[in-house]
Amino acid sequence: MKILDCTLRDGGYYTNWDFDSDSVETYIESFNHLPVDYLEIGYRSNPMKEYLGEFFYLPEYVLKGIREKSNKKLAVILNEKDIRAVDAEPLLSPCMTYLDMVRIAVAPDNFERALKLGEAVKELGFEVSFNVMYMSEWESNPGLMSLISNVDGIVDYFYMVDSFGGVFPEDVKKSMNLIRSKTDVKLGFHGHNNLEMGLSNTLTAIENGVDIVDATITGMGRGAGNLKMELLLTVLNSQGKVDLEYNWLSKVTDVFSELQKQYEWGTNLPYMVSGANSIPQKQVMEWVSKRFYSFNSIIRALANQSKGIKDNKQLPTLNFDEQKYNTALVIGGGPTAVRHAQAINELLKNHPDMAVIHASSKNALNFQNIKNDQYFCLVGNEGYRLESVFNKSEVKGRCILPPFPRKMGTYIPEALSEKAYELSEVNFTDSFEDSHTALALQTALELKVDNIYVVGYDGYNESKMGDKERELFNENEYLFEKGNLEVGIESLTPTKYSKLPQSNIYSLLS
Numbered sequence: 001m002k003i004l005d006c007t008l009r010d011g012g013y014y015t016n017w018d019f020d021s022d023s024v025e026t027y028i029e030s031f032n033h034l035p036v037d038y039l040e041i042g043y044r045s046n047p048m049k050e051y052l053g054e055f056f057y058l059p060e061y062v063l064k065g066i067r068e069k070s071n072k073k074l075a076v077i078l079n080e081k082d083i084r085a086v087d088a089e090p091l092l093s094p095c096m097t098y099l100d101m102v103r104i105a106v107a108p109d110n111f112e113r114a115l116k117l118g119e120a121v122k123e124l125g126f127e128v129s130f131n132v133m134y135m136s137e138w139e140s141n142p143g144l145m146s147l148i149s150n151v152d153g154i155v156d157y158f159y160m161v162d163s164f165g166g167v168f169p170e171d172v173k174k175s176m177n178l179i180r181s182k183t184d185v186k187l188g189f190h191g192h193n194n195l196e197m198g199l200s201n202t203l204t205a206i207e208n209g210v211d212i213v214d215a216t217i218t219g220m221g222r223g224a225g226n227l228k229m230e231l232l233l234t235v236l237n238s239q240g241k242v243d244l245e246y247n248w249l250s251k252v253t254d255v256f257s258e259l260q261k262q263y264e265w266g267t268n269l270p271y272m273v274s275g276a277n278s279i280p281q282k283q284v285m286e287w288v289s290k291r292f293y294s295f296n297s298i299i300r301a302l303a304n305q306s307k308g309i310k311d312n313k314q315l316p317t318l319n320f321d322e323q324k325y326n327t328a329l330v331i332g333g334g335p336t337a338v339r340h341a342q343a344i345n346e347l348l349k350n351h352p353d354m355a356v357i358h359a360s361s362k363n364a365l366n367f368q369n370i371k372n373d374q375y376f377c378l379v380g381n382e383g384y385r386l387e388s389v390f391n392k393s394e395v396k397g398r399c400i401l402p403p404f405p406r407k408m409g410t411y412i413p414e415a416l417s418e419k420a421y422e423l424s425e426v427n428f429t430d431s432f433e434d435s436h437t438a439l440a441l442q443t444a445l446e447l448k449v450d451n452i453y454v455v456g457y458d459g460y461n462e463s464k465m466g467d468k469e470r471e472l473f474n475e476n477e478y479l480f481e482k483g484n485l486e487v488g489i490e491s492l493t494p495t496k497y498s499k500l501p502q503s504n505i506y507s508l509l510s
Contacts, residue, residue: 002212004038010221014263018053030252035242040075063098075101088120103129108144118154129157148182157188165194166275169204186211194275198227218256223281224271270298277306310405318421325355328444330454333360336493337456341366359440361386377439383411429483452489459496
């Protein structure tokens with residue numbers, strides 16, 4: 001029974017396939033002393049439009065450097081949906097002296113096409129593995145069932161991939177028996193850990209004679225991640241199946257534990273729900289990484305998706321036929337909205353016809369006594385935040401939600417259930433339409449104002465900008481620069497957004 005580590009490949013979903021050289025050095029050196037047979041070090045890929053790092057493409061110099069330092073067999077993976085048989089030779093011929101195995105990620109519906117790619121790879125002299133996804137759905141795919149026997153002579157390993165992270169040990173045994181009834185090819189198992197069944201499923205596969213299994217250091221991998229390599233090796237060591245040098249295992253685990261603090265992979269409630277309901281991890285991973293989606297929002301979206309429901313409530317559309325306000329004040333969540341709250345309240349007192357739009361409910365309590373009409377934009381977790389901010393105080397205003405249908409479902413505070421509206425569309429931008437800022441600016445446009453003031457859009461110091469803060473900053477910069485607002489906009493409080501014109505609230509009060 002062989003063991004393959006795919007940390008650098010599967011973990012790339014968090015780092016965009018960039019890893020610093022010191023981490024890779026420690027990874028390679030440590031595995032030279034560990035009882036693992038293969039290292040899958042990344043993808044070989046055709047050019048993509050978006051940025052993807054060096055372990056997504058694995059230039060020859062990277063392969064050469066790892067080959068010179070590693071005493072393990074080396075593997076890469078091809079994503080079949082992006083690669084055809086004609087691509088095999090130009091992609092892999094530069095790798096001939098560096099690689100032992102080429103794995104191919106195969107969607108069941110593309111199995112026949114994948115056989116042609118497998119043949120082309122096999123002709124180049126590599127070991128070939130088919131990593132066949134969505135194992136929990138194989139039996140309901142007659143096309144796949146009729147083609148499995150064609151892997152003979154092409155494929156060295158046929159991997160069962162628990163793409164959803166939702167199978168159980170009895171499912172593993174059933175899938176193994178199913179494949180064995182159609183081919184004598186060696187079997188592999190790659191488990192995801194949504195329901196924390198990675199270890200149990202892998203041990204079941206081993207007990208039933210699987211030929212190769214996967215794991216990653218600290219479980220680093222897409223979405224909920226994979227079986228932890230350190231856990232698998234520790235268990236196999238306790239069973240007398242491998243000899244283990246724990247100092248080397250600890251050394252490499254320490255490196256990726258530091259990365260885990262930054263990227264926070266591993267299972268959580270949304271991943272558990274997606275695994276239990278066979279929902280792909282890609283969408284869940286995007287939602288979990290967004291700063292403004294709460295677990296309640298994600299669970300509601302997953303529940304809707306599992307039931308085939310687009311949304312759980314359609315609302316009246318916000319619609320003003322005539323201009324009611326000349327100006328809108330958009331209040332963000334930055335500290336300057338609090339620091340200058342007295343001046344902002346004075347401005348609103350002097351201009352009772354100015355509409356107030358809360359892009360975030362974070363600072364709303366500072367303006368609860370104003371007489372101006374207020375609109376609260378509810379994106380992601382904002383309905384819950386609004387309740388929390390006001391606690392038992394009365395919320396005066398209307399709720400504005402994104403256009404129907406909403407992927408994340410709908411949550412509206414009960415006290416505002418009769419004052420909730422949705423936008424008919426977000427049409428001033430072609431990106432980030434479901435963000436807080438986009439919703440607030442579109443609301444201002446729907447109110448037909450001539451000018452938009454903003455406060456509390458501070459931006460961030462470069463040294464304090466993490467990944468999520470940078471994402472928010474870039475989204476807002478795009479909306480301020482690329483959005484077709486066709487009205488004037490300026491910030492009345494200090495801002496680091498270079499695309500947002502700067503004015504001064506005190507100049508309006510003098």
